[in-house]
Amino acid sequence: MDGPVPTASGTGLPGPPDSGGRLGGPGPGRSFLGRAEEYVIGALIAGLGVFVLFDTATIAVPGSSNAMGPRTFPYVVGAVLVGAGIAVLVATARGRVGAAEDGEDVDPNAGTDWRTVVQLVAVFLAHAWLIERIGWPLAITVLFAGAAWTLGARPWWRPVVVGLLLGLVLQAVFGTGLGLSLPVGWLEGVPLIDG
Amino acid sequence: MADATAVLDGFANALQPMYLLYALLGVFVGTAVGVLPGIGPAMAVALLLPLTYELDVTAAMIVFAGIYYGGMYGGSTTSILLNTPGESASIVTAVEGNKMARTGRGAAALATAALGSFVAGTIGTLLLTLLAPVIADWAVQLGPADYVALMVVAFVTVGALLGSSVARGLASLALGLFVGLIGTDTLTGQQRFTFGVPLLADGVDVVVVAVGVFAVGEALHVASRLRHGPVEVIPVPRGWRSWMSRADWSRSWRPWLRGTAIGFPVGTIPAGGADVSTFLSYATEKRLAKGRHKDEFGNGAIEGVAGPEAANNAAAAGVLVPLLTLGLPTTATAAVMIAAFQTYGIQPGPLLFENQPVLVWTLVASLYIGNLMLLVFNLPLVGLWVKVLQIPRHYLYAGILTFAALGSYALNFSPVDLLLLLGIGLAGFFMRRHGYPAAPLVVGMILGPMAEEQVRRTLAISQGDLTALVTSPFAAVAYGLLSVLLGLALWARQRERRLNEKEPAVMS
Numbered sequence: 001m002d003g004p005v006p007t008a009s010g011t012g013l014p015g016p017p018d019s020g021g022r023l024g025g026p027g028p029g030r031s032f033l034g035r036a037e038e039y040v041i042g043a044l045i046a047g048l049g050v051f052v053l054f055d056t057a058t059i060a061v062p063g064s065s066n067a068m069g070p071r072t073f074p075y076v077v078g079a080v081l082v083g084a085g086i087a088v089l090v091a092t093a094r095g096r097v098g099a100a101e102d103g104e105d106v107d108p109n110a111g112t113d114w115r116t117v118v119q120l121v122a123v124f125l126a127h128a129w130l131i132e133r134i135g136w137p138l139a140i141t142v143l144f145a146g147a148a149w150t151l152g153a154r155p156w157w158r159p160v161v162v163g164l165l166l167g168l169v170l171q172a173v174f175g176t177g178l179g180l181s182l183p184v185g186w187l188e189g190v191p192l193i194d195g
Numbered sequence: 196m197a198d199a200t201a202v203l204d205g206f207a208n209a210l211q212p213m214y215l216l217y218a219l220l221g222v223f224v225g226t227a228v229g230v231l232p233g234i235g236p237a238m239a240v241a242l243l244l245p246l247t248y249e250l251d252v253t254a255a256m257i258v259f260a261g262i263y264y265g266g267m268y269g270g271s272t273t274s275i276l277l278n279t280p281g282e283s284a285s286i287v288t289a290v291e292g293n294k295m296a297r298t299g300r301g302a303a304a305l306a307t308a309a310l311g312s313f314v315a316g317t318i319g320t321l322l323l324t325l326l327a328p329v330i331a332d333w334a335v336q337l338g339p340a341d342y343v344a345l346m347v348v349a350f351v352t353v354g355a356l357l358g359s360s361v362a363r364g365l366a367s368l369a370l371g372l373f374v375g376l377i378g379t380d381t382l383t384g385q386q387r388f389t390f391g392v393p394l395l396a397d398g399v400d401v402v403v404v405a406v407g408v409f410a411v412g413e414a415l416h417v418a419s420r421l422r423h424g425p426v427e428v429i430p431v432p433r434g435w436r437s438w439m440s441r442a443d444w445s446r447s448w449r450p451w452l453r454g455t456a457i458g459f460p461v462g463t464i465p466a467g468g469a470d471v472s473t474f475l476s477y478a479t480e481k482r483l484a485k486g487r488h489k490d491e492f493g494n495g496a497i498e499g500v501a502g503p504e505a506a507n508n509a510a511a512a513g514v515l516v517p518l519l520t521l522g523l524p525t526t527a528t529a530a531v532m533i534a535a536f537q538t539y540g541i542q543p544g545p546l547l548f549e550n551q552p553v554l555v556w557t558l559v560a561s562l563y564i565g566n567l568m569l570l571v572f573n574l575p576l577v578g579l580w581v582k583v584l585q586i587p588r589h590y591l592y593a594g595i596l597t598f599a600a601l602g603s604y605a606l607n608f609s610p611v612d613l614l615l616l617l618g619i620g621l622a623g624f625f626m627r628r629h630g631y632p633a634a635p636l637v638v639g640m641i642l643g644p645m646a647e648e649q650v651r652r653t654l655a656i657s658q659g660d661l662t663a664l665v666t667s668p669f670a671a672v673a674y675g676l677l678s679v680l681l682g683l684a685l686w687a688r689q690r691e692r693r694l695n696e697k698e699p700a701v702m703s
Contacts, residue, residue: 011343013411022352031266033304033642034628035628037625037628038629040623041629042366042571045366045369045370047283048373049369049628050369051496052373052388055209055388056387058388058620059385059387060381060385061383061385062384062385066649068647068651069383070380070382070383070385073643073647073650074376074377074387077369077373077376077390077643080369081366081367081369081370082369083365084362084363084365084368084369085366087361087362087365087366088360088362088363088366090362091231091360091362091363092510094533096360097245097630098360098363098628098629098630098631099414099630100420100627100629101627101628101630102416103232103233103413103416104233104273104277105232105233105417105421105422105588106420106421106422107420107421107422107423108418108420110421110422111420112419112420112441112628113418113419113420113421114419116418116419116421117415117418117624119418120414120415120418120596121617121621122413124596124613124617125602125614125617127600127613128521128610128613128614128617129610131604131610131613132610136230136604138470138602140597140600143593143597143600144594144597145593147588147589147592147593147596147597147625148460148589148592148593149417149589150589151418151421151588151592152421152588152589153587153589153590153593154352159589159593162590163597166594166597167413170597174605178248178249180248180250180605180636181610182604182606184610185604
């Protein structure tokens with residue numbers, strides 16, 4: 001973090017051209033796609049339950065004569081999953097759609113911005129892939145800067161500088177200071193960073 | 196009764212400079228986190244779980260307790276000063292507090308919230324000090340069947356009563372139970388649902404699940420519908436000495452006490468935690484208000500801030516009673532705190548008071564101290580919290596993802612944990628989009644394996660007789676009370692819903 005920043009200058013730019021492909025329209029849950037999503041989730045939960053019930057049958061039961069083996073509890077959990085999944089499907093069909101969680105920073109009138117979600121996931125995957133190749137401090141810089149840029153930080157170099165500083169400080173505190181073995185990668189041999 | 200010397204020993208321990216510093220750190224982080232939108236106390240403790248591997252258990256618990264109380268204080272600042280409602284526990288504060296701030300009485304709202312939180316937190320902690328040892332003494336006699344009953348109570352109330360949909364709450368709970376199953380069965384040594392992945396043989400780490408559901412899931416959800424534009428904070432007049440007038444005091448102290456009386460018991464029973472207590476307190480204050488003050492409700496009545504804020508903090512203290520004495524988490528934050536204990540190999544429960552008296556009483560003493568620190572922090576430092584509140588959102592959520600990634604990676608130093616974190620985060624994201632509460636998942640994951648073990652013990656003692664699960668007197672009473680509790684809680688929720696319908700302008 002670069003400390004307290006005056007409100008307007010650093011906050012998400014209201015300017016429409018670079019706000020990251022916002023899709024207009026109603027919030028999720030009410031639209032056709034939101035409904036479809038709701039059914040898919042309910043089906044996935046019930047499906048997971050079915051899988052649990054079948055997979056439980058493959059858990060080996062040792063010969064000892066115990067009151068409750070390793071299968072009983074999974075059977076119960078599988079059954080609850082199936083039941084809950086079906087209950088969700090029924091509730092959705094009856095029009096009782098789950099309300100999306102709101103929060104201070106959630107715009108209740110904004111549609112889902114899938115592009116932002118996909119970009120964040122991509123940045124996160126890049127971070128996981130890069131850790132063992134370029135080291136933790138630089139990989140976390142990629143995550144922080146990529147995420148902040150996706151969410152509207154401009155100009156591009158500002159989140160990069162903030163992310164790099166954050167990565168170096170965290171590496172110095174947790175790696176060098178507390179002894180967590182975070183890989184230093186490309187920064188090998190740098191004093192304070194490579195502990 | 197609490198052994199007075201043990202309590203005093205706790206204070207002597209907590210007052211050591213090092214532990215005072217940890218308490219300070221905890222309440223500072225807790226307040227900052229409470230002020231920041233998007234980070235609740237559950238997420239804060241979850242994010243900090245791995246960062247305390249280096250601390251001794253007492254220090255870590257002091258930090259967590261500070262975060263826990265601090266988060267409750269910070270939330271009220273947000274809901275009073277920000278134009279949008281804050282943490283769920285303090286949404287009713289937003290109704291009146293926000294209106295007060297708009298009419299230039301923000302300082303009084305902040306002051307009555309902070310003082311009310313202090314009064315309620317202190318009384319709540321005092322009740323905890325007196326009650327916990329008594330309950331722990333009694334709980335020692337509970338058998339495994341009784342614990343099964345308690346856990347069933349927790350499952351049903353947390354699963355069915357949190358969130359707006361019973362089906363979705365149960366689904367979330369079942370998902371948590373499933374995640375808890377993954378790994379090696381403790382009794383028979385059989386691998387369950389590990390899919391041959393060696394990392395899963397030890398089970399999925401609670402840290403990954405809690406951080407994934409709370410931090411990553413929340414960040415993705417907010418990011419997908421981010422409110423753009425500057426953060427609007429209602430300005431507060433300077434000079435904290437003149438914050439509350441004599442009239443404000445005389446209108447506040449009774450709601451503080453009533454809020455405490457409502458919040459603490461609601462916190463101790465698994466009935467939805469702090470949220471329910473704030474709504475009950477708000478409804479009570481509204482009903483008791485007379486004349487001119489009654490008309491102020493909806494337009495900035497100080498009683499509507501003082502009561503719910505006190506109830507909120509008293510409930511936070513109440514939640515610690517079942518947590519410490521029975522090992523029973525009734526809120527998401529409590530579940531994550533159980534996970535924190537477990538990383539040190541300590542199981543909260545009746546034996547905690549016998550086996551770890553120093554730890555318990557130092558923790559309780561640090562609650563008193565932290566509460567005092569919070570009062571000192573909150574009133575004069577409000578300018579600082581306003582600055583925290585204004586952190587640009589792109590940096591805030593990027594920072595949350597950063598700390599989530601750090602915490603999960605530091606568990607095993609394996610990128611596989613990061614993939615697991617992302618997967619669980621995406622699950623949390625879709626759950627949030629469709630009204631699935633996150634708390635039952637974490638509670639289910641932590642309580643599930645414990646419940647399985649207790650059922651096994653019960654059946655081992657009864658030699659397979661299933662009726663043993665319900666014939667113990669305590670268990671029978673618990674199941675009976677559960678039905679009563681369900682009725683009561685559903686009633687309280689209906690009240691809450693009606694209240695929401697009556698105040699449609701709140702969210703604007």
